[in-house]
Amino acid sequence: MKSILVVEEGRPPVSMHSLQQNCRTFHRVANEDEAKGFISVADAAVMHVPLERMQHWQSAIAGMKRLPTLWLCSEKAVPGEIDFGFMLDGVLFSSMNTLEMGVALKWGQRVFLQRKRWAEEREQLLQRIDERKWIDQAKAVLCEIKGITEAEAYDFLRKQAMNERKRIGDIAASIVKVYQLIHG
Template identity: 50%
Template sequence: MLQSFIVIDELKEKRSATSSELTSSGGWQVAEGPPFLPEETLKDLGFRVYAGTSMREISFNMPKIDAVLLVVSPDQVAPWRTRLHTLRSLPLFWWCDSQTFPSNECKIDHGIDGLLGPSMSALEIHCALLLGVNHYFQRTEWHQEREQLLSKLEERKWVDQAKRILCEIKKISEAEAYDFLRKQAMNERKRLVDVATSIVKVYQLLQDQNQGGRKR
């Protein structure tokens, strides 16, 4: 359940300046009263809101928050996402208005979990947050599964290399090589992949030494 946000608003000063120009120009006015501000919108909905644009401010507030709202131009979404991920993984929302999304040509970053905007009602914002949090957990789960799969493939590569080396040196079958690795891992109380990695690295080191000796 989301209770607190940090709002990273790079366009706050620009928005305020634009609003002042429109309301004092004698021409048209967007709306009566103050402009829609992301921080105020979230506060009105009962969320605790922290603000920051420097990594020092953000790092200080990170333990207190449940989600991030970016109020930045489209080309700044990915850099901010990368910087924030080094601190903590959190649901990431993007504030979409005429300043952050000036045209229909820009692409939305794949790491964004949801969009919020000034024209949304309270119900629409709550629904967007709910869907966004669900998307975040699904995305995180998929990322973890992907990392696990890549790790298993990497482990399989080391084991296969070790088996080929053992087959070559000991003149045994692949099944016998695998049994050797498994027994060695049990005897040394290590993971199978750790034993396999050691064999491959020692073998490669000996190969390099032999090649260096022949060159001399």
């Protein structure tokens, strides 16, 4: 990692030597205003905050920039089974040596990238479902108005999309919206 943003709120400073050895630049911040100053250059965020403040900080950092988020745990007793309630890509401990810290950071980055890909795939699938709904509604409208079969209605939509150089879902949505406007 090139640059790590370390949020230290409400925690006494701990040795960050192992963490510093795994990046070129290292920025310590204590509040959101300070974080805004360094977020543009950060490749990861390490939260050294109480567990009850993690959700606040994760939301604040995610609102500024999407990047791997790790928690530097210095709790006396590490919580066993908890539902964090926020996106966390990894957990670090100040007792980790440089190699362990490096592996944990790389793992956190990998988890972040995988989560990002899943979110993108989810968004694409939701768009496809939405497009499919418009297409099905448009086919029904075309069948009713033109007195054609569903297959013929789909062919009509496909040809119209090619002629107008638009996506079939956009053509279908336009047809349904005009129909609703006229018959609504």
